[in-house]
Amino acid sequence: MSTARREVAVTAAGVCSPGGVGVSALWEALTTGRAHRPPLTAFDTEGATLRAAGQVAGHTGADGAWRALDLAESAVLEALDGVAEGDREGIALVLGTTDPGVVPPEPGHLAGDLAGACAERTGLGGEAVTVATASASGAVAIAVARDLVAAGDAPAAVVGGADAVTDMAFLGLNSLRTLGPEGCRPFSTRRRGIGLSEGAAVLRLEPLDATAPGDRAPLAVLAGCGLTNATGHLVAPAADGIEQAIRLALADAGLEPRDVDLVNTHGPGTRRGDDAEITALRAVFGPHLTSIPVNSVKGVLWHLQGGAGAVEALTCVLSLAHRAVTPTWGAEPVDPMCADLDLVLDDGPRSVPELRTALSVSCGLGGINTALVFREA
Numbered sequence: 001m002s003t004a005r006r007e008v009a010v011t012a013a014g015v016c017s018p019g020g021v022g023v024s025a026l027w028e029a030l031t032t033g034r035a036h037r038p039p040l041t042a043f044d045t046e047g048a049t050l051r052a053a054g055q056v057a058g059h060t061g062a063d064g065a066w067r068a069l070d071l072a073e074s075a076v077l078e079a080l081d082g083v084a085e086g087d088r089e090g091i092a093l094v095l096g097t098t099d100p101g102v103v104p105p106e107p108g109h110l111a112g113d114l115a116g117a118c119a120e121r122t123g124l125g126g127e128a129v130t131v132a133t134a135s136a137s138g139a140v141a142i143a144v145a146r147d148l149v150a151a152g153d154a155p156a157a158v159v160g161g162a163d164a165v166t167d168m169a170f171l172g173l174n175s176l177r178t179l180g181p182e183g184c185r186p187f188s189t190r191r192r193g194i195g196l197s198e199g200a201a202v203l204r205l206e207p208l209d210a211t212a213p214g215d216r217a218p219l220a221v222l223a224g225c226g227l228t229n230a231t232g233h234l235v236a237p238a239a240d241g242i243e244q245a246i247r248l249a250l251a252d253a254g255l256e257p258r259d260v261d262l263v264n265t266h267g268p269g270t271r272r273g274d275d276a277e278i279t280a281l282r283a284v285f286g287p288h289l290t291s292i293p294v295n296s297v298k299g300v301l302w303h304l305q306g307g308a309g310a311v312e313a314l315t316c317v318l319s320l321a322h323r324a325v326t327p328t329w330g331a332e333p334v335d336p337m338c339a340d341l342d343l344v345l346d347d348g349p350r351s352v353p354e355l356r357t358a359l360s361v362s363c364g365l366g367g368i369n370t371a372l373v374f375r376e377a
Helices: 023-032 064-079 114-122 137-150 167-175 239-253 271-291 305-322
Strands: 008-017 092-096 128-131 157-163 199-207 220-229 262-264 357-364 368-375
Touching: 008 023, 008 064, 008 137, 008 305, 023 305, 064 114, 064 157, 064 199, 092 114, 092 137, 092 305, 114 128, 128 137, 137 157, 137 199, 137 220, 137 305, 137 357, 137 368, 157 305, 199 305, 220 239, 220 305, 239 271, 239 357, 239 368, 262 271, 262 305, 271 357, 305 357, 305 368
Parallel strands: 092 128, 092 157, 262 357
Antiparallel strands: 008 199, 008 220, 157 199, 220 368, 357 368
């Protein structure tokens, strides 16, 4: 009997973000640079470096930490479109969040059981796993779910991340001097920190060989995952930890650095974060890096916290589907350390007909680094 790992495909997705509700709205936001980032009114921001946040326009529901559950439910239901309620029993749900202390309003769940509460709302009866690994939570969740499906422990999985903007998260980051007065400006000389956002993004994963004729065509294949926990500082990422995660993901996918056609970075717009990530990418790709489009979505969406890695993974999937790369909004004027890189400073999406493989990098406090490799189905 063969023990080869089954390939895992992305067959559907769901999202709600400052760019709007739904996958098509996300793509439009990424290509136009428009997102909803109004002043915060839910709590007092007097004296904060930044007084606005990325918000999901028109999304009603709970406030505070419980809002993450509402946002997750919205994204999961979009990803389940076309799946009858009777067919959801065995589907696993893996959700990343930066706030594992959230207490869902549903009875019968432990504090922090975001995935369990969301599974109950959406009728998913498989394993429910909540992942809390800071800003890399959504990406780590995707790696966990890929292994569940590849090993046959779940026939399918819905996976991603969700977070709301709470006073604890916003004011806590402000006290750490992490917020920038202009929000996220990845790789720009004007970058001074991040802008915080709410939102949720998920992918539906299924074995590639389980897709039968007439079924929804796969959007992409999740070919490789790499995770490391390596840093010498709580809030400053280490380039060698990021580098190792990327190398692990490429090896897992059976690919060489020259096979990568797009790098979607964590790109938060913090000086230490950007510098460490670019240093890691140079170590992996060498001179070839200058010929690969390198972008960040945080210039338009800002930082979705636990949903960041998931929405960025979805961006890679959409780029493969559209054969196009979205711009790095807010990057100009570009820091001289990045002057030789192709940061995609176009006014709209760039057509890349040869786009076949995309790498997504996510980093979190405490040295959590994740790299995901997607390729065309």
